Amino acid sequence: MKNYKGFLIDLDGTVYKGTEKITEAIDFVKELHRKGLPYLFLTNNSTKHPSDVAKKLTDMGVPCETEHVFTTSMATASYIKEQQADAKVCAIGEEGLHMALNDCGLEQVDERADYVVMGLDREITYDKLAKGALNIRAGAKFVATNGDVALPTERGFLPGAGSLISVLSVTTGVEPKFIGKPQSIMVEQALEVLGTSKEDTLMIGDNYATDILAGINAGIDSLLVHTGVTTPEDLKTIEKQPTYTISSLSEWIFAE
């Protein structure tokens, strides 16, 4: 196994499952920490602030500061900032999205927006959707934090960001620019934060369709760990395989 200098790590299904820890993964991160290897947790959850995510991880015994967390809201905000530093943004989403935009110094508006950005919003209203639609029809660019169509919860699969976002794409006929995994943008933004090169970085996750494809799309090596969504059976029919496939992160052998 190659001597990687940086690690991008998915959370749900990889480090924990809902509220349950995956011990082998936590030991793996502890080893990264001990060796001083940089790592960043990559999540398509746009609703939380990185400090909340870091707290959850710390409580589980994962060595994690706020700086180790990179959400799709942060990737979205920094993408927009790069495109247009003084962009006015009509944002539809939860606290994690609004805070990420604030943290990037982007002004949030209801009208005359340069960008409409949408993520999961469990306080969605018709008025928010109307404002989004009107701004897009008036020419605002349309960006979406992530395309996940379903949200796994204790009640079952509920509507995810990707399905709520379809209201705006269907009504305006404009497809959004998606930022989160499996898009390469998320990985590229994360590499800027991590500070390692594509050649030296490994993307780790349990979900082929999001984590592994994000790695493949961005042109970096990927490691699929079978502790979550994608099964060995699922992989059989897939053409572009992950660089590595393992059952548990305890199987990973660090180069000495």
Add this chain to the structure above:
Amino acid sequence: MKNYKGFLIDLDGTVYKGTEKITEAIDFVKELHRKGLPYLFLTNNSTKHPSDVAKKLTDMGVPCETEHVFTTSMATASYIKEQQADAKVCAIGEEGLHMALNDCGLEQVDERADYVVMGLDREITYDKLAKGALNIRAGAKFVATNGDVALPTERGFLPGAGSLISVLSVTTGVEPKFIGKPQSIMVEQALEVLGTSKEDTLMIGDNYATDILAGINAGIDSLLVHTGVTTPEDLKTIEKQPTYTISSLSEWIFAE
């Protein structure tokens, strides 16, 4: 022009435009009324009760009782009633939908629904969408009042029923059965109310994509009147033409 015995008539763009009357159309309906020819106003607006629609029309001078109005909510409720008389329905929509289901004696539930039915709902919440998604995933049949993606308003085009409904189709992967125009179901349900045969009935409207296609799909003659959406230019590229095309309903000549 053929001697039709029954008339299905669209409202917005045909009888009025927003709050503005179309005098020629109103005179046309008065003539139908005078001659004792049966007519039914067909609207894809699922949010209103037919009595409210009738009042608006009466106020504009159109001879209209509640019985002259057939909404997509009424068509949807009677379609479900025909499919399963004791169906339990999880309904997402406005008053017009809930009342139409009640009027058909269909029980409305949050869980263990046989049908999920969705129309325009400007009081949409995540919880309503979640209930709809969970019921569809649990096997409920999915029916949509209409597929209109945009709603023309004074503020501009806002999200229509079809765009809100996409949340449930995208998140569950299940496409709804659409009832409203241009589906033939709406026309077939209307003919049952009107009591005339397909051969003897004319569908009149301003919108090729909804009104005229509904007529064509149901196999009845159609009349496009250029007082609304579809222009003569639009018609040039269309293969299946309306049976008749006129500029205004004042041009219609009744058989003596």
